[in-house]
Amino acid sequence: MGHRSKNKQPPPEPLKENASPKKLGKRKADTLEEKVARPTKKAKDKSKKTKNPSKPTKKNTPDADAWEDVEDDLDMKAQARSLFDDSDGEDGASVGDLDEFDVDNDEPLRGPVQTFDFDSDEEVPELEPMGKTKKSKQIERPLKIIPTGSDLESDSDSSDSDDPITMANMEARSRALDAQAAAEAELDVEEMQAAAFDEDAEEDFDMDDEDEEVEAGDEFHLPTAEEREEEKKNGGPDVHVVQRRMRHCVRVLGRFSKRAEKGRSRSEYVEQLVSDIASYYGYNDFLAEKLFQLFPVAEAVEFFESNEVPRPVTIRTNTLRTRRRDLAQALINRGVNLEPIGKWTNVGLQVFESSVPIGATPEYLAGHYMLQAASSFLPVIALAPQPNERILDMASAPGGKTTHIAALLQNTGVVFANDANKARTKSLSANVHRLGCKNVVVCSYDGREFPKVMGGFDRVLLDAPCSGTGVISKDSSVKVNKSERDFTLLAHLQKQLILCAIDSVTPDSKTGGYLVYSTCSVTVDENEAVVDYALRKRPNVKLVDTGLEFGREGYTKYRGKVFNPSVKLTRRFYPHVHNMDGFYVAKFKVEKRGKIAQETLDKMDVEIGEEGVNSETNGRTIAFDDEEDKPYLEEAARRRMKAKGLRPPPRKTVAA
Numbered sequence: 075m076g077h078r079s080k081n082k083q084p085p086p087e088p089l090k091e092n093a094s095p096k097k098l099g100k101r102k103a104d105t106l107e108e109k110v111a112r113p114t115k116k117a118k119d120k121s122k123k124t125k126n127p128s129k130p131t132k133k134n135t136p137d138a139d140a141w142e143d144v145e146d147d148l149d150m151k152a153q154a155r156s157l158f159d160d161s162d163g164e165d166g167a168s169v170g171d172l173d174e175f176d177v178d179n180d181e182p183l184r185g186p187v188q189t190f191d192f193d194s195d196e197e198v199p200e201l202e203p204m205g206k207t208k209k210s211k212q213i214e215r216p217l218k219i220i221p222t223g224s225d226l227e228s229d230s231d232s233s234d235s236d237d238p239i240t241m242a243n244m245e246a247r248s249r250a251l252d253a254q255a256a257a258e259a260e261l262d263v264e265e266m267q268a269a270a271f272d273e274d275a276e277e278d279f280d281m282d283d284e285d286e287e288v289e290a291g292d293e294f295h296l297p298t299a300e301e302r303e304e305e306k307k308n309g310g311p312d313v314h315v316v317q318r319r320m321r322h323c324v325r326v327l328g329r330f331s332k333r334a335e336k337g338r339s340r341s342e343y344v345e346q347l348v349s350d351i352a353s354y355y356g357y358n359d360f361l362a363e364k365l366f367q368l369f370p371v372a373e374a375v376e377f378f379e380s381n382e383v384p385r386p387v388t389i390r391t392n393t394l395r396t397r398r399r400d401l402a403q404a405l406i407n408r409g410v411n412l413e414p415i416g417k418w419t420n421v422g423l424q425v426f427e428s429s430v431p432i433g434a435t436p437e438y439l440a441g442h443y444m445l446q447a448a449s450s451f452l453p454v455i456a457l458a459p460q461p462n463e464r465i466l467d468m469a470s471a472p473g474g475k476t477t478h479i480a481a482l483l484q485n486t487g488v489v490f491a492n493d494a495n496k497a498r499t500k501s502l503s504a505n506v507h508r509l510g511c512k513n514v515v516v517c518s519y520d521g522r523e524f525p526k527v528m529g530g531f532d533r534v535l536l537d538a539p540c541s542g543t544g545v546i547s548k549d550s551s552v553k554v555n556k557s558e559r560d561f562t563l564l565a566h567l568q569k570q571l572i573l574c575a576i577d578s579v580t581p582d583s584k585t586g587g588y589l590v591y592s593t594c595s596v597t598v599d600e601n602e603a604v605v606d607y608a609l610r611k612r613p614n615v616k617l618v619d620t621g622l623e624f625g626r627e628g629y630t631k632y633r634g635k636v637f638n639p640s641v642k643l644t645r646r647f648y649p650h651v652h653n654m655d656g657f658y659v660a661k662f663k664v665e666k667r668g669k670i671a672q673e674t675l676d677k678m679d680v681e682i683g684e685e686g687v688n689s690e691t692n693g694r695t696i697a698f699d700d701e702e703d704k705p706y707l708e709e710a711a712r713r714r715m716k717a718k719g720l721r722p723p724p725r726k727t728v729a730a
């Protein structure tokens with residue numbers, strides 16, 4: 075595939091699991107080439123239609139989860155009361171055949187049902203989403219349903235029409251768009267096939283190419299340390315050089331024994347590749363390496379590349395106020411082109427294009443939906459709250475998941491929505507009110523104070539503060555502002571929070587007794603390592619299936635670390651695999667302390683004993699490891715002093 079296909083994205087939905095990572099083929103090579111021309115990457119002329127959302131403004135808060143943060147900017151006073159109070163009724167306004175929005179059907183719906191003037195700028199884009207005049211990379215995402223050749227023929231006439239869309243021509247226009255997408259898809263396939271036979275294509279990364287012949291003048295030479303030093307002195311390598319070198323390194327690392335230069339080691343190639351990835355995509359060396367290590371070589375490049383592309387714009391229907399089909403129709407009437415996200419959610423909609431700002435429609439202001447990344451649905455689906463339960467959302471601002479929980483509870487029971495950051499609880503409260511959640515209590519404690527503040531919860535969600543390495547496409551500052559120390563401190567905070575979250579769950583719950591731990595980060599330190607720590611420190615918990623239909627299994631071994639085998643039950647989500655933000659979800663069942671399976675206890679004793687940690691387990695609380703915690707506690711004390719304007723004493727210990 076060539077330039078045309080750059081940035082096309084399918085909707086967020088499960089892709090085939092365990093598929094071997096895609097080979098870097100011509101398409102990827104083209105992608106790399108295109109980077110040279112950034113930011114004017116797109117070759118396609120899309121001037122006819124105003125398509126697709128630009129991302130809503132996002133604050134640079136590394137802890138922030140996805141773009142529920144746009145809610146922060148809303149002036150509550152401007153939030154109109156519901157304009158659609160009647161819409162809850164089973165027989166809402168008759169709006170044509172929208173049965174597909176009743177849960178399972180994923181047919182696309184697009185095109186307004188009224189006449190729209192695509193060239194006017196009538197709406198004031200308060201929150202700047204979906205700006206008519208802005209194009210985003212999502213424009214080129216292929217539609218989900220690719221029509222047949224006959225559709226192509228019959229509608230080809232109308233595909234380019236500039237006539238206004240009306241009830242009469244909407245269907246034909248819609249089919250024409252599908253046909254266009256199909257034609258593009260066919261072209262892509264042709265290009266891909268052509269590339270497969272193009273022996274001269276130096277960009278072809280085919281790792282299985284037995285008969286490769288390197289043309290004269292195209293031999294690749296891995297720079298020596300001196301040459302790299304020289305390159306640095308001269309202001310760094312040219313972008314073309316970096317691209318070419320990255321391709322070559324990936325190629326060599328794909329079949330090292332055959333392709334490597336004599337006398338050069340694998341680690342030299344890896345070092346060069348990571349260094350080039352860092353400079354090409356703009357990461358600090360530390361983070362580039364950390365993320366690179368998560369994947370096989372070629373897949374790692376896919377991951378970095380996917381972080382350059384925005385994820386699909388998605389919204390969650392607030393079922394406390396409306397139904398998905400009614401919401402879809404209301405938005406279609408406003409000129410929004412959308413379709414259900416996928417079969418795994420019956421409340422999500424993916425927005426492809428809009429002629430109105432999607433963060434400021436009357437439906438938005440009336441709380442009929444939440445702008446929410448698809449990945450953010452996952453932990454709440456895993457939590458599976460049941461009516462009348464008592465739930466704690468331990469780190470909840472700005473409330474994307476809290477309001478989802480409240481909706482699943484159908485406004486019964488109670489949700490304690492906590493966040494340590496008082497300022498962020500304002501947007502949390504605003505969202506709670508806008509979405510009509512009547513069972514939510516907002517509070518602001520450090521999560522580590524639970525369960526002393528209150529306990530006895532049927533379910534707890536800990537959507538932990540994290541490094542945000544899963545949401546780099548939304549917040550690129552993560553590329554440079556995270557150091558090794560940040561990861562150490564974050565992982566420590568996460569470990570403390572998870573123990574407090576576990577202790578807040580009542581094992582006596584008749585309906586629940588679960589904790590869901592999630593992050594929008596892909597690093598093992600913040601995910602599997604935290605979960606494994608919790609299993610070791612709290613033998614009364616076990617991991618259970620998340621209930622999510624897709625996602626890769628959690629690592630049970632990683633770079634010399636061995637985790638509890640049950641960590642396999644946790645789920646990882648990646649932008650390059652699932653077309654959603656990088657995310658991690660683990661679900662624990664909290665059991666009574668006396669009821670722990672003996673085999674689990676035996677295992678715990680061995681594991682904990684091996685580490686030389688306190689091995690008193692049976693029924694007794696295992697405290698934090700004071701020695702391990704010392705530097706972190708010291709660091710926290712230093713920070714508190716600094717915050718109070720006091721000068722902290724010099725450091726005594728250093729975190730590992």
Ligand SMILES: C[S@@+](CC[C@H](N)C(=O)[O-])C[C@H]1O[C@@H](n2cnc3c(N)ncnc32)[C@H](O)[C@@H]1O
Pocket residue numbers: 137138139142450468469470471472473474475476492493494495498519520521522537538539540
């Ligand atoms: C990933 S965000 C939560 C997003 C939220 N769950 C949602 O869906 O909208 C992490 C949150 O943790 C909060 N936080 C950080 N440290 C905390 C702590 N010690 N206790 C409780 N909350 C904390 C941050 O203020 C931030 O709002």
